[in-house]
Every structure is written in structure tokens, then in C-alpha cells.
Amino acid sequence: MSDAQGPLAIVAGGGSIPIAVAEAVMRRGRRVVLFPVRGWADPAAVERFPHYWVAVGQGGRLARYAHAEGCRDMVLVGTALRPALTSLRLDWTTLRLLPEIWRAFRGGDDHLLSGVARIFQELGFRVVGAHEVAPEILMPRGNIGTFGPEQRDLADIARGLALLRALGPFDVGQAVVVADNQVLAIEAVDGTDNMLERIAELRERGRVATGKGVGVLIKAPKPTQDRRLDMPAIGPKTVEAAARAGLAGIAVLAESTIVAEPAELARAADAAKLFVCGVGAP
Amino acid sequence: MSDAQGPLAIVAGGGSIPIAVAEAVMRRGRRVVLFPVRGWADPAAVERFPHYWVAVGQGGRLARYAHAEGCRDMVLVGTALRPALTSLRLDWTTLRLLPEIWRAFRGGDDHLLSGVARIFQELGFRVVGAHEVAPEILMPRGNIGTFGPEQRDLADIARGLALLRALGPFDVGQAVVVADNQVLAIEAVDGTDNMLERIAELRERGRVATGKGVGVLIKAPKPTQDRRLDMPAIGPKTVEAAARAGLAGIAVLAESTIVAEPAELARAADAAKLFVCGVGAP
Numbered sequence: 001m002s003d004a005q006g007p008l009a010i011v012a013g014g015g016s017i018p019i020a021v022a023e024a025v026m027r028r029g030r031r032v033v034l035f036p037v038r039g040w041a042d043p044a045a046v047e048r049f050p051h052y053w054v055a056v057g058q059g060g061r062l063a064r065y066a067h068a069e070g071c072r073d074m075v076l077v078g079t080a081l082r083p084a085l086t087s088l089r090l091d092w093t094t095l096r097l098l099p100e101i102w103r104a105f106r107g108g109d110d111h112l113l114s115g116v117a118r119i120f121q122e123l124g125f126r127v128v129g130a131h132e133v134a135p136e137i138l139m140p141r142g143n144i145g146t147f148g149p150e151q152r153d154l155a156d157i158a159r160g161l162a163l164l165r166a167l168g169p170f171d172v173g174q175a176v177v178v179a180d181n182q183v184l185a186i187e188a189v190d191g192t193d194n195m196l197e198r199i200a201e202l203r204e205r206g207r208v209a210t211g212k213g214v215g216v217l218i219k220a221p222k223p224t225q226d227r228r229l230d231m232p233a234i235g236p237k238t239v240e241a242a243a244r245a246g247l248a249g250i251a252v253l254a255e256s257t258i259v260a261e262p263a264e265l266a267r268a269a270d271a272a273k274l275f276v277c278g279v280g281a282p
Numbered sequence: 283m284s285d286a287q288g289p290l291a292i293v294a295g296g297g298s299i300p301i302a303v304a305e306a307v308m309r310r311g312r313r314v315v316l317f318p319v320r321g322w323a324d325p326a327a328v329e330r331f332p333h334y335w336v337a338v339g340q341g342g343r344l345a346r347y348a349h350a351e352g353c354r355d356m357v358l359v360g361t362a363l364r365p366a367l368t369s370l371r372l373d374w375t376t377l378r379l380l381p382e383i384w385r386a387f388r389g390g391d392d393h394l395l396s397g398v399a400r401i402f403q404e405l406g407f408r409v410v411g412a413h414e415v416a417p418e419i420l421m422p423r424g425n426i427g428t429f430g431p432e433q434r435d436l437a438d439i440a441r442g443l444a445l446l447r448a449l450g451p452f453d454v455g456q457a458v459v460v461a462d463n464q465v466l467a468i469e470a471v472d473g474t475d476n477m478l479e480r481i482a483e484l485r486e487r488g489r490v491a492t493g494k495g496v497g498v499l500i501k502a503p504k505p506t507q508d509r510r511l512d513m514p515a516i517g518p519k520t521v522e523a524a525a526r527a528g529l530a531g532i533a534v535l536a537e538s539t540i541v542a543e544p545a546e547l548a549r550a551a552d553a554a555k556l557f558v559c560g561v562g563a564p
Contacts, residue, residue, distance in 0.1 A: 159452070162452075163449075163452050163454075166448045166449065166451070166452070167445075167448065167449075169448070170441070170444075170445050170448065170465055171464075171465070172445075172465040172468065173468075182453075182471070183452055183453070183454040183470050183471075184470055184471050185470045185471070185472070186454065186455075186468040186470055188465050188466055188467045188468055189464070189465075189466050189467070189484060189489055189490065190467070190480065190484060190489070198472065198480070202471060202472060207471055207472075208471065
């Protein structure tokens with residue numbers, strides 16, 4: 001059913017990762033057609049690719065153009081704001097699938113995304129992961145940049161990974177912050193950047209006992225998560241937010257996290273004297 | 283070793299709960315001596331009780347006055363801001379216990395509190411729970427106020443309690459918010475009120491998919507927690523914050539949560555059309 005040489009449809013949410021994926025796939029000599037989602041994707045960034053804007057709920061429009069372009073494979077990538085169900089303008093194709101969508105909307109993001117993937121599968125596409133079409137975007141094992149975790153950081157990383165594993169069944173965040181053995185924050189609907197901003201604020205108000213330069217942002221996919229659909233991701237902005245939160249570094253699960261702009265990320269990490277490392281599953 | 287008729291030392295942190303406990307114990311005919319902690323306790327509220335102000339780190343001063351007042355039993359109650367270790371002005375008695383304090387400071391709040399309790403035990407006091415000296419301050423089973431949880435709320439409550447149980451080994455927050463099966467937030471060092479405020483903000487920015495009047499704040503003690511030391515607590519302000527976050531209600535573990543001002547809490551719940559209920563352990 002797959003057609004790894006045919007053109008690839010990329011349904012593009014927000015952030016720089018959809019663009020990084022599109023570029024990596026093109027470098028491999030494969031044609032891409034972008035479907036930037038209105039309100040999420042960056043208009044300037046999609047300009048240089050063949051693209052069709054779609055709104056959330058316009059599954060029919062998306063399927064029509066993707067079929068016309070000859071796409072069989074489809075990647076869903078980028079940040080998405082969970083839309084309010086009442087704000088959706090559903091087209092007829094999507095309306096037909098309403099019970100499916102309704103089921104998808106109850107529960108965590110995981111659940112929502114796999115519902116959306118199921119819908120595109122019913123519309124005749126093979127939904128593949130960004131890392132399957134462009135494995136070079138994955139975080140390698142080891143450090144990016146000059147710095148690496150110290151002994152205390154390694155203990156914080158182990159605790160963070162264990163906590164994320166325990167959260168798995170609840171389809172909640174992919175990120176936590178642990179500082180000198182204390183859990184400072186757990187991501188939920190707020191997202192990683194907001195969580196880091198929150199730590200910066202708590203620190204200003206004297207609510208964080210550990211000094212600056214202590215603590216690690218730990219990101220890992222949920223154990224139950226469909227990795228085709230919602231890979232954790234980091235980029236230079238994550239490094240800057242972690243620096244503002246006064247952390248020592250960032251640890252992500254190697255081969256299971258997307259790095260948007262590795263060169264810029266390394267530069268940002270060195271500038272902020274933070275480590276960024278890919279660790280193995282515990 | 284206990285002396286249930288002798289005067290009770292109440293080391294008072296912030297919020298209205300230390301005052302509620304002091305009043306309940308006095309109503310039972312027992313003398314209380316308050317030790318309000320500088321920067322945490324409300325100066326106006328402690329005025330009408332015999333009291334000695336103490337600073338964090340002044341374990342020696344506290345022990346001296348408590349012994350002089352004939353107190354054998356001691357309650358530690360109220361909100362505490364985890365102090366920066368470097369900001370402590372330790373007295374000689376406390377300095378002698380420094381290795382103990384140092385160990386207490388590494389790790390979660392649980393760990394910190396049990397370290398502090400151990401120190402007071404070494405100084406000759408019996409540390410008891412607020413609920414042991416004034417059981418009437420505990421949340422009963424069932425609803426406070428007019429409203430009660432509906433079917434959907436009960437499902438959210440069950441999910442929240444299960445999540446809190448899974449978080450147990452990590453000595454992290456005592457509260458989560460679940461709305462229509464989705465985990466909106468998990469408390470960590472931020473505290474319950476900040477967490478609710480955050481949900482109100484996320485809702486304003488369109489990041490919360492569920493409408494107003496859906497979702498439950500669920501609070502329960504950590505499974506590993508020493509209930510003498512860090513009982514979850516709710517009061518009228520919790521209700522107001524939950525209302526601002528657009529929730530349907532609040533569920534707490536019955537007999538394991540302190541209610542600061544039950545009459546005001548019931549009035550606040552009715553005014554906001556929120557339920558507040560005490561549920562059994564799952």
C-alpha cells in the first residue's frame with residue numbers, strides 16, 4: 001500500500017519541525033506537498049513548498065488535493081493547539097466521520113491524534129512517522145554541543161525518565177523537570193515552553209530551592225504513544241527556555257525525539273552553557 | 283510520652299488552617315501555644331493566641347519556649363514556602379543538627395517535612411497530626427454545600443485518584459485537574475492555587491478544549507506521605523480558584539483532607555455552583 005517513492009503529503013502544524021522534515025525529505029529526492037493547517041503553520045515558511053492551506057475539520061479538502069497530487073503516504077507533524085470542538089467548521093467528508101471524531105476528542109492528546117490518523121487511513125492514506133521518512137531528524141545518543149551531564153544531572157535524568165514512565169497510562173505530558181532529586185514541574189496541556197517559563201517565574205518568586213544551573217528538562221515519548229504521530233521535539237527555543245528556567249541541561253530519549261535545527265541547537269546550548277543529550281531507555 | 287491534656291505547641295505556617303486548628307483544639311478545652319513562622323504566618327491572626335514568633339532555622343528558640351510553656355505535643359501545620367538553604371539563619375541547636383537538615387533538604391517536600399519532624403522529635407517533642415488533636419477539621423464523606431458530582435465528574439475523579447496514586451513514589455504534588463477524561467494539570471512545586479490559575483489562563487488562550495463547568499480538582503495525600511505533617515487542605519479560596527478555572531467541582535479524599543472554614547466553603551461552593559465532595563479511597 002505504501003509508495004515510498006511517490007510524493008509525500010505533510011500535514012503541517014506549528015513550529016519549525018514540519019519545515020525541517022520537508023527539507024530532509026526533499027534532500028532525499030522525494031517530492032513533498034505541504035498541507036499547512038490554518039492558525040498553526042507559519043505562512044512565510046511554507047511559501048517555498050507546493051502547498052494547500054487547510055482548516056481543522058477540512059479532512060475532505062485535504063484528501064481531495066492530496067489524492068490529486070498523487071500522495072499515498074502522509075505525515076502529520078508540528079505543534080497543534082487542541083481546538084475547541086465547537087469551533088470546528090467540519091466539511092461533509094469529515095462530518096460523515098463525526099462519531100469517530102467525537103470518540104477521538106474525549107481523552108488525552110494521544111487519543112485525539114490516533115483518532116485523526118484513523119480518519120486519514122479511512123480516507124485512503126498511509127500515515128507514517130516523520131522519523132520514518134527522514135530518520136536524520138532524530139536525536140542521536142550522546143551530547144549535542146560542548147557540554148554534558150554531570151553525576152547529579154544523571155540522577156535527575158533517571159528520576160525524570162521513571163516519572164514519565166509512571167505517567168504513561170494517563171496520556172499526559174512528555175516532559176518533566178527534576179532538580180537535585182526534586183520534581184519541579186510536570187507538563188500537561190500547557191506544553192514544554194510554558195512549563196519552563198513557569199519554573200523561571202517560580203524561581204523569581206523564591207519558590208525554587210535549588211540554585212541556578214541545577215535541574216534537567218527530561219523529555220520522552222509516552223510509553224503508549226503512537227510514535228508516528230506525536231514524537232517529542234526540541235529545538236534552539238527549547239534550549240533558550242531551559243536557560244531562562246535556570247536549568248543545567250536537557251535530556252531526551254535518543255532515537256525517539258525530533259531535533260528541529262541541530263546546528264542552531266548546538267550553538268544555543270554552547271552559548272547558554274547547557275548540555276543537551278540523548279540518553280538510552282532505562 | 284504523649285500528654286494529651288497538656289498544652290499543645292502549634293508551629294504555624296501560612297493560611298487559615300493553623301488558626302482553625304488552634305480554635306478547634308481550644309474548643310476542646312486544651313491550651314495552645316502558637317509558634318508562628320516569620321514570613322509565612324499571618325501576624326493579625328495569631329494575635330489572639332499566646333504566641334512566640336520564630337524564624338525558619340530557629341529550632342533552638344522554638345524548643346526553649348515550647349519546653350518553658352510545658353508543651354510535649356507539637357503540631358506542624360499551614361503552608362510553608364520551601365526556603366533557599368542559603369537564606370537560613372540557623373541557631374546553635376539547629377546547627378548541631380545540620381547533617382540531618384542537609385539530608386532533609388535533598389528531595390521532595392515529603393522528605394523535607396519528615397526531616398523537620400525528626401529534628402523536633404530529637405529535641406524532645408511528640409509530633410502529632412492536626413487531625414489527631416482536632417478530628418473535626420477533616421473533610422467528611424459526601425458533599426459540602428448543595429451540589430454533587432455527576433456521572434462524568436465521577437469518572438474524572440476516578441482518573442485523578444489513579445493518577446495521584448501513580449505519582450506517589452515521586453514525592454510530587456497532591457493535586458491534579460481532570461476534565462472529561464483529559465489531564466489538564468498536575469501540581470508540583472507551584473501549589474494548588476497557582477495550578478488552578480494556570481488553567482484559567484490556558485482556557486483564556488483557547489488551550490482547554492472542554493467548556494466551562496467541566497473538570498474536577500482532585501486532591502489526595504501522597505501514598506507515602508506522613509499524614510501528621512502534610513495533609514492536603516481546602517478552603518473557600520480553593521473554591522474560588524476552581525470557579526475561575528471553570529471547573530465543575532472539587533473532590534478530596536474523605537477523612538484525609540483538612541477543611542479550613544467549612545461554613546464559608548459551603549457558601550462559596552453554592553455561590554459558584556460548584557460541588558465539593560469527600561470521596562473514599564478507590
